[in-house]
Amino acid sequence: MSETAAPAGVHDTDVPPAVIARDLTKVYGTAGSAVRALDGVSVAFTRGAFTAIMGPSGSGKSTLMHCLAGLDTATSGTVHLGRTDITRLRDKQLTRLRRDRVGFVFQSFNLLPMLTAEQNILLPAQIAGRAVDRERFDRIVDVVGLRERLDHLPSKLSGGQQQRVAVARALLGEPEVVYADEPTGNLDSRSGAEVLTFLRDSAASLRQTVVMVTHDPVAAAYADRVIFLRDGRLVDEVYAPTAETVLDRLVKLES
Numbered sequence: 001m002s003e004t005a006a007p008a009g010v011h012d013t014d015v016p017p018a019v020i021a022r023d024l025t026k027v028y029g030t031a032g033s034a035v036r037a038l039d040g041v042s043v044a045f046t047r048g049a050f051t052a053i054m055g056p057s058g059s060g061k062s063t064l065m066h067c068l069a070g071l072d073t074a075t076s077g078t079v080h081l082g083r084t085d086i087t088r089l090r091d092k093q094l095t096r097l098r099r100d101r102v103g104f105v106f107q108s109f110n111l112l113p114m115l116t117a118e119q120n121i122l123l124p125a126q127i128a129g130r131a132v133d134r135e136r137f138d139r140i141v142d143v144v145g146l147r148e149r150l151d152h153l154p155s156k157l158s159g160g161q162q163q164r165v166a167v168a169r170a171l172l173g174e175p176e177v178v179y180a181d182e183p184t185g186n187l188d189s190r191s192g193a194e195v196l197t198f199l200r201d202s203a204a205s206l207r208q209t210v211v212m213v214t215h216d217p218v219a220a221a222y223a224d225r226v227i228f229l230r231d232g233r234l235v236d237e238v239y240a241p242t243a244e245t246v247l248d249r250l251v252k253l254e255s
């Protein structure tokens with residue numbers, strides 16, 4: 001895939017993408033020990049689309065997500081979230097941007113054990129001093145199917161339910177993008193399917209942009225699009241993936 005052309009995923013007729021990375025590089029270490037984790041990645045993420053990032057171990061998936069999300073700084077290149085070039089922001093501005101404009105879902109659910117499901121969902125809004133949109137709260141709680149569980153502590157919820165709380169928490173503030181890092185890595189396949197269905201439904205019905213790193217072709221098949229990395233480069237992509245097409249591309253990449 002050419003790096004000088006428009007970033008993969010940009011089409012003339014599209015509404016402006018939620019996130020665009022241009023010629024992103026990330027080098028860890030120096031001189032003899034330098035590792036080029038990202039090597040000129042240009043990619044755009046369409047508003048309201050659910051995209052999975054895949055590739056062999058060490059191909060740069062986590063590094064790409066961390067640079068896109070402002071959790072790590074790129075060595076060169078730019079990342080735009082809407083109109084903001086996040087690679088030009090100072091630490092304080094980045095912290096505010098992550099709090100106000102980005103949602104995160106991690107493999108470990110990161111819920112506070114002494115707070116109920118509802119309190120966990122509301123916590124970021126409270127910390128940021130944001131008014132809660134109760135209508136959106138109700139809509140999200142219904143989409144994730146947590147209505148009956150709102151007053152439960154995390155310890156009384158299954159892994160899948162805990163992750164759905166984490167997803168609801170990430171969505172409540174209407175972030176411009178939700179980054180999910182192996183969100184089903186700690187779940188059995190049934191709970192994983194529930195969480196992925198919810199991520200897909202929230203992209204579709206709430207027009208939520210979702211970007212997910214996963215190793216699992218079955219998980220990637222829930223996305224609208226899968227992009228593939230190898231050796232820090234974007235080398236392939238599939239729209240409307242199935243587990244079979246994803247697996248097939250992965251096998252080709254690893255051979």
Ligand SMILES: Nc1ncnc2c1ncn2[C@@H]1O[C@H](COP(=O)(O)OP(=O)(O)OP(=O)(O)O)[C@@H](O)[C@H]1O
Nearest residue numbers: 028029035037055056057058059060061062063064
């Ligand atoms: N903090 C770091 N310091 C040095 N090298 C790093 C660091 N983080 C990642 N790397 C290297 O950068 C490359 C890309 O790593 P990254 O974790 O992004 O890959 P990945 O595709 O997410 O891998 P995995 O599927 O195993 O999680 C690897 O060679 C890795 O060893």
